[in-house]
Amino acid sequence: MFKTKAKQQGIGMVELLASMAISAVVLIGVVQIYANSTNSQRMQEAQSRIQENARLIMSTLKQEVSYAGNMGCMVMEDSQVFNFLAIQSDEIDTNADKIKDTPERWNFTDKPISGSNNTGLRNSDTLVLRFFNTNAIPLKKNFITSEDDKLKLNVSSSPYNKWYKKINKWDVISVSDCTKSHVVMVTAKPKNGELSIDKSSIATGSQTSTRGQKNAIASATSDIYCEQGGSCPGTVGSYGRVFAGGAGANLYELKKATSRSLACNASNAPENCALFRNAEAFVTGVTDFQVEYGWTNNGSTFIGDASTVANNNAWSLINRIQVSVTLAASMGNQAPLSRTFSETFVVRNNLKRGR
Secondary structure, three states: OOOOEEEEEOOOHHHHHHHHHHHHHHHHHHHHHHHHHHHHHHHHHHHHHHHHHHHHHHHHHHHHHOOEEEOOOEEEOOEEEEEEEEHHHHOOOHHHHHHEEEEEEEHOOOOOEEOOOOOOOHOOEEEEEEOOOOEEEOOOOEEEEOOOOEEEEEEOOOOHHHHHHHHOOOOOEEOOOOOOOOEEEOOEEEEEEEEEEEOOOOOOOOHHHHHHHHEOOOOEEEEEEOOOOOOOOOOOOOOEEEEEEOOEEEEEEEEEEOOOOOOOOOOOEHHEEEEEEEOOEEOOOEEEEEEEEEEOOOOOEEEEEEHHHHOOOHHHHHEEEEEEEEEEEEEOOOEEEEEEEEEEEOOOOOOOHHH
């Protein structure tokens, strides 16, 4: 009797190769889906980050442009604003600050807004906004500008005591009776309801927006008197007060982010670029900052950059500005996502606008 050979069991080479090929196709599909999902997530995160930063920049500029020219209880007018700030250029570390128009930056006499074009990083523009808020702290003693090196304030009640606590050394303040304003700098830490404004101290510190400034108060043409009937002999109709806190001359310019060691490069390292507000990085990832200005003179409307405004001596006539900001965000091994946002803002506190 013959025995039949048992049938061989298992997977042949052909079947093995076919299953491996199918598995490879499935694996490639899974990897591709994962990659697409990751890229989509990166795209959404980059878009969200860019839009959030754009909203922060534009909302801040909208508020500050609307404040520009406000001296507390009056608007900026050259004949009624006395600027007692003087620049000490030997105290400025130009390598650290790179502020090209520092003396002009603190000119409160007739320019609510000023700037420069193509002078910043990557041929960007700069913008300066000058204003004071409306938080008024009453004077407790007359301010005789040719004599006094301190301001005595009435901070015995709320909200004056709360506002007083927000004032810091080196802050710029406006002392006004609503018909004229004196711009001075606080030179010591506020205490006992007083503000020191002596002429010998020079603002220092790399994070101080007033670095290199000092008071240069000379014989004044008009003093500021406290309220009639108060604790000092005032002048009828006068009401002296100090406007401070969240005010000054805010300089916006594009610079390399201080926390980064590499140079600002929009094509592969946008996070190394930042829009600075005075001495601090305001928003990172900003790769361009451009400003145009509009004004009216003798019934005609004009639009131009900072050089055009300066050539036409029109800084005191500016009634609107248009800001264009380009923001970028890294996306791993892909090219950075970049978006440009533009918005126009109205200048509300300029007596000369629209003439």
